[in-house]
Amino acid sequence: MIKLENIHMKQGAFELRDLTLEVPQGAYAVLMGASGAGKTTLIELLCGLRFPQRGRVIIGGRDMTHAVPAAREVGYVPQDGALFKTMTVREQLGFALDLRHVAGDDVALRVREIAEMLDIAHLLDRYPSGLSGGERQRTALGRALSFRPKVLLLDEPLCALDDETRERIMNLLRQVQQQMGVTTLHVTHNRQEAEELGTMGMKIAEGKIIPLDLSGGNE
Amino acid sequence: MERPRSAWKPPGKGADRLFIAGMAIMLGAYTLLILLMLVADFAYVGGVADEGAFLTSFVKAFKSPEIRSAMTLTMISCTLAAILSVWVAVPAGYLLSRCTFRGSRFIDALLDIPIVLPPLVVGLSLLILFQFLPVAVREAVVYERPAVVLAQFAVSCAFAVRIMRAAFDQIDERCALVAQTLGCSRQQAFLRVELPEAWPGVLTAATIAWARALGEFGPLLIFAGATRNKTEVLSTTVFLELSIGDLSAAVTVSLIMVAAAIAVVMTARTWGSRNMNL
Structure with a gap:
């Protein structure tokens, strides 16, 4: 469960006033909105990369308003993946588990499992520089899911991909969601993406959240 | 499509070639200047005296205990100055790059001072600073070997911070x-x-700091002095040999420094400074 409660935040000309957002447990929420409307800011509030001036951030029933990112147990996939350039795919997938002092064998097992689910098992020894756009996004997704987070935050993960790859990763996201039941917030500006993936839709405009009909009707 | 009114013609290949050629002349002129300076040094050392003088002057330089002591001190002090510089520059560069805090712009500007200040002024300022410190500290540093490292560090570090x-x-x-x-x-997150x-930036910072330290002269002369067998480094050797009129020895030592500098620049290039805006 994700909840932003009465968030107030002001940064330069950008402002969120009394913003409230809720994604129930296991839902796949899609958040749309114009560029600069604050979509990424909301993701960063949830990750703990930014802090609100007022209001509460609740993740999985716990108040995480002032918690550091590491304590929040959220999987975060930024726009272009932001892969670690000096690490192989294997090292990226095992990174979060190593930090948690998981035993080496268990890390290897989990890395294999994740890599097979995302179809990147043949890329484990490659560095990001040798990956295509779709492979990068799958690696970033695997890295975010590796430690079984309660919440998955996707910031326009498909925007730089070609149609075919986009289709494949969308299928993959649907599959991941069904298998892991992880509460997901997916930021996008692509209507089709929203309709095909989302179980609930939201739109941010002028610092407020408006429900969005995803049934494919006219807006 | 609308037709252009005047008799405009698309630029020909000739114009493009001329443009590149014009730029190539500038690049060529400067590289030629550098090459000619080096060639002149070699020619001078080789040509002043009889045949075989080229080798002889190097052997003479390497045999001279003063020059050998200067070489050892140069290698040690430059390496120490480079290590110190990187040690400071990594956290300093990180903070300046990642955080904007009160006074960060001021600090940023302050860090340029060792770069833009005339080297003699850096040395003089160090000397004056130590006049305010306890006598024991002053006597341990000024005109002693630690002064060599400190003077080199004071300038090298500013470059290392910029690079980091x-x-x-x-x-x-x-x-x-x-x-x-x-x-x-x-x-x-920082360490891993x-x-x-x-x-690659750390290695570039280290090599550039080392090279700057090698070229340091003015501050050394003022703050560390140029005492033979004590605070003399290769740059001061050149000066000392010149001052006693031994031009050949001065040029020989210069060539040794040229070799060291080239080695360092090559190392820096190989270590991937390609992506750096230096």
Whole structure:
């Protein structure tokens, strides 16, 4: 469960006033909105990369308003993946588990499992520089899911991909969601993406959240 | 499509060639100047005296205990200055790149001072600073070997900070942010993600700092003096040999420094300074 409660935040000309957002447990929420409307800011509030001036951030029933990112147990996939350039795919997938002092064998097992689910098992020894756009996004997704987070935050993960790859990763996201039941917030500006993936839709405009009909009707 | 009114013709290939040629002349002229300077040094050492003089003058230089002592001190002091510089420059460059805090612009400007200040003024300022310190500290440093390292460090470090800042500026900050969501503290994100990515920058900073330290002269002369067998380094050797009228020895030592500098520049190039805006 994700909840932003009465968030107030002001940064330069950008402002969120009394913003409230809720994604129930296991839902796949899609958040749309114009560029600069604050979509990424909301993701960063949830990750703990930014802090609100007022209001509460609740993740999985716990108040995480002032918690550091590491304590929040959220999987975060930024726009272009932001892969670690000096690490192989294997090292990226095992990174979060190593930090948690998981035993080496268990890390290897989990890395294999994740890599097979995302179809990147043949890329484990490659560095990001040798990956295509779709492979990068799958690696970033695997890295975010590796430690079984309660919440998955996707910031326009498909925007730089070609149609075919986009289709494949969308299928993959649907599959991941069904298998892991992880509460997901997916930021996008692509209507089709929203309709095909989302179980609930939201739109941010002028610092407020408006429900969005995803049934494919006219807006 | 609308037709252009005047008799406009698309630029020909000739114009493009001329443009590149014009730029090539400038590049060529400067590289030629550098080459000619080096060739002249070699020719001078080889040609002043009889045949075989070229080798003889090098052998003479290497046999001279003063020059050997200067060479040893140069290698040690430059290496120490480079290590110190990188040690300071990594955290300094990181902070300046990642954080804007009160006074960060002021500090940024302050860090340029050792770069833009005339070297003699740096040396003089160090000397004056030590006049305010306890006598014991002053006597241990000024005109002694620690002064050599300190004078070299004072200038080299500013360059190292610039390079490290550029290196961290080029690293996507979001990688570190992602690392934090994966469970890293800021320190862990720095050590495991950002520093490895900045590693080519660290090596470049170290080599540039080393090269700057090698070329240091003015501050050394004022702050460390140029006492033979004590605070004499290769740059001061050149000066001392010149002052006693031994032009040949001065040029020979210069060539040794040229070789050291080239070695360092080559190392820096190989270690991937390609992506750096220096």
